[in-house]
Amino acid sequence: MKERGTSLESRVNVTAPQPAAPPRPTVPDRPQQAKAASAEIPVATRNFSLYYGAAHALKNIGFSIHARSVTAIIGPSGCGKSTLLRSFNRMNDLIAGVRTEGEVLIDGRNVLTRDTDVVELRRRVGMVFQRANPFPKSIFANVDFGLRLLGLRDRTEVEARVEQALRQAALWDEVKDRLDRSALALSGGQQQRLCIARCLAVEPEVVLMDEPASALDPSATARIEELILDLKRTYTIVVVTHNMQQAARVSDCTAFMLSGELVEFDETARMFTSPRQKLTEDYITGRFG
Amino acid sequence: MTSPAPCKLVPLVASGPSLPRRLFDRGSTVACYLAALIVVSPLALILWHVIRLGLPGMTADFFFHLPKPVGETGGGVANAIVGTGIMVLIGTAISVPIGVGAGLYLAEHGNGRFGTFVRTTADVLSGVPSIVIGVAAYGLVVVPMGRFSGLAGGVALAIIMLPTIVRSTEEVVRLVPRSYREAALALGAPRWRVIQQVVLPAAAPAVLTAVLLALARAAGETAPLLFTALGSRFWSVSVDRPMASLPVYIFDYARAPYDDWNRQAWSAALVLLMLVTVVSALVRFSIRRVPRR
Numbered sequence: 001m002k003e004r005g006t007s008l009e010s011r012v013n014v015t016a017p018q019p020a021a022p023p024r025p026t027v028p029d030r031p032q033q034a035k036a037a038s039a040e041i042p043v044a045t046r047n048f049s050l051y052y053g054a055a056h057a058l059k060n061i062g063f064s065i066h067a068r069s070v071t072a073i074i075g076p077s078g079c080g081k082s083t084l085l086r087s088f089n090r091m092n093d094l095i096a097g098v099r100t101e102g103e104v105l106i107d108g109r110n111v112l113t114r115d116t117d118v119v120e121l122r123r124r125v126g127m128v129f130q131r132a133n134p135f136p137k138s139i140f141a142n143v144d145f146g147l148r149l150l151g152l153r154d155r156t157e158v159e160a161r162v163e164q165a166l167r168q169a170a171l172w173d174e175v176k177d178r179l180d181r182s183a184l185a186l187s188g189g190q191q192q193r194l195c196i197a198r199c200l201a202v203e204p205e206v207v208l209m210d211e212p213a214s215a216l217d218p219s220a221t222a223r224i225e226e227l228i229l230d231l232k233r234t235y236t237i238v239v240v241t242h243n244m245q246q247a248a249r250v251s252d253c254t255a256f257m258l259s260g261e262l263v264e265f266d267e268t269a270r271m272f273t274s275p276r277q278k279l280t281e282d283y284i285t286g287r288f289g
Numbered sequence: 290m291t292s293p294a295p296c297k298l299v300p301l302v303a304s305g306p307s308l309p310r311r312l313f314d315r316g317s318t319v320a321c322y323l324a325a326l327i328v329v330s331p332l333a334l335i336l337w338h339v340i341r342l343g344l345p346g347m348t349a350d351f352f353f354h355l356p357k358p359v360g361e362t363g364g365g366v367a368n369a370i371v372g373t374g375i376m377v378l379i380g381t382a383i384s385v386p387i388g389v390g391a392g393l394y395l396a397e398h399g400n401g402r403f404g405t406f407v408r409t410t411a412d413v414l415s416g417v418p419s420i421v422i423g424v425a426a427y428g429l430v431v432v433p434m435g436r437f438s439g440l441a442g443g444v445a446l447a448i449i450m451l452p453t454i455v456r457s458t459e460e461v462v463r464l465v466p467r468s469y470r471e472a473a474l475a476l477g478a479p480r481w482r483v484i485q486q487v488v489l490p491a492a493a494p495a496v497l498t499a500v501l502l503a504l505a506r507a508a509g510e511t512a513p514l515l516f517t518a519l520g521s522r523f524w525s526v527s528v529d530r531p532m533a534s535l536p537v538y539i540f541d542y543a544r545a546p547y548d549d550w551n552r553q554a555w556s557a558a559l560v561l562l563m564l565v566t567v568v569s570a571l572v573r574f575s576i577r578r579v580p581r582r
Binding site for chain 1: 466468469475478
């Protein structure tokens with residue numbers, strides 16, 4: 001994309017303006033939110049680069065995400081959206097030959113260091129995948145899985161937390177009578193909401209979603225989008241999407257990526273009406289990608 | 290002929306496929322059916338033969354009595370049934386933990402040089418003739434103990450079962466979808482929990498199938514037991530003594546010059562066949578899980 005002649009050097013490392021008046025209800029059961037300024041920027045990167053072997057997949061990415069907002073990452077296939085998303089909870093560790101430079105900050109702390117407890121990181125930064133991937137267990141056991149990891153055994157508390165998570169994921173009413181049935185018997189959209197519930201049960205601070213609705217039909221997609229808007233009152237959400245309308249509908253801020261570079265990062269409303277970069281404009285108007 | 294305009298449906302030809310194509314289609318189908326039939330026929334023939342010759346001798350006495358001394362008619366295979374049971378249990382108890390562990394190792398970490406070495410070793414081991422494994426168990430257990438024993442027989446069967454279990458476990462564990470692992474890891478599960486709670490349960494039914502296959506094969510092995518458990522005409526349940534087993538019983542009785550013994554060999558073969566079938570069915574049935582809350 002270099003031949004398009006846009007210098008990106010001046011555009012990286014931008015911090016988006018505060019999203020226009022995001023709702024800020026006080027949530028009593030999440031005490032960590034009362035913390036210092038770093039907690040208001042739960043996710044950020046600085047000069048972050050990632051290599052798959054010799055391939056430079058992410059180039060000098062720098063941006064910050066505000067607490068309790070939805071940030072969409074858009075861009076054509078292969079631009080590094082998912083790779084960036086998976087860097088926040090270090091899921092790229094599973095891939096051999098990945099090397100990183102720079103910093104990924106979660107609550108102000110660089111999580112790329114050797115001494116980072118990846119298990120703890122992933123409890124705080126949950127993830128929902130493109131294809132719904134419930135375990136081949138019962139609905140209850142799926143949500144309970146994370147609670148067991150936390151060492152929660154008390155029956156009443158576990159049941160309460162499972163119900164709460166399923167309610168948050170807007171799935172409770174559909175499954176409350178068949179919690180012991182196999183999760184694989186649910187529809188695709190229900191499975192994806194179950195995966196969201198499973199993720200919420202461990203009460204993460206940040207929820208990463210990798211094209212959460214791309215395998216779903218329009219009505220199931222609409223439910224997931226409603227859910228995202230609902231969840232941002234409590235969680236910080238980063239969602240990768242192929243669908244620009246979806247980005248426009250659900251997100252406060254949007255990051256546009258191309259060939260591993262962060263081309264533009266701005267409030268969604270502004271980016272979709274008056275993008276600063278020619279590349280962004282070409283992409284969102286459908287001229288390429 | 291001009292090419293049809295775009296966005297216009299071209300009607301299909303109504304006459305259907307040509308004659309040579311139909312003949313070829315029919316011929317291939319018949320050939321495949323024949324091949325399938327040939328695969329099934331040996332098993333059917335064996336079953337039919339064993340049942341026809343073995344069933345008349347299957348009385349209650351045959352199950353519950355010891356072999357009679359040479360020259361007397363009647364007698365049973367009670368000691369051989371129990372002996373086979375004990376030795377297969379010993380073999381399973383040794384080979385399943387080691388085999389599943391090694392299979393997990395190969396699937397999760399076995400991409401290095403040592404993994405390749407282990408994998409090749411397992412493959413070679415599965416190709417070693419069972420009589421050689423009997424000799425090896427003889428050297429490993431019988432010589433140090435100073436006598437033939439059921440334990441030595443169990444060890445020989447364990448060595449026979451091991452490669453099957455290792456390689457099938459590895460293959461099955463590799464087949465567990467990556468998305469399950471990712472889901473568990475993303476929830477903050479340490480790797481050992483992912484393996485214990487997600488990978489192994491997902492692989493369990495297939496591992497079980499592999500274990501049952503190995504077990505069925507081990508239960509019918511004769512050669513490794515000749516050098517190790519030896520066989521016995523008496524009641525033998527101590528694992529440090531020579532032990533009777535169905536395959537050795539069949540071997541002895543089938544080559545004996547007495548018609549009565551030959552008939553009993555057929556009945557013993559039928560018993561062995563039934564035991565293996567019943568055990569596999571029972572294990573499968575009991576493992577069929579109700580989803581847990």
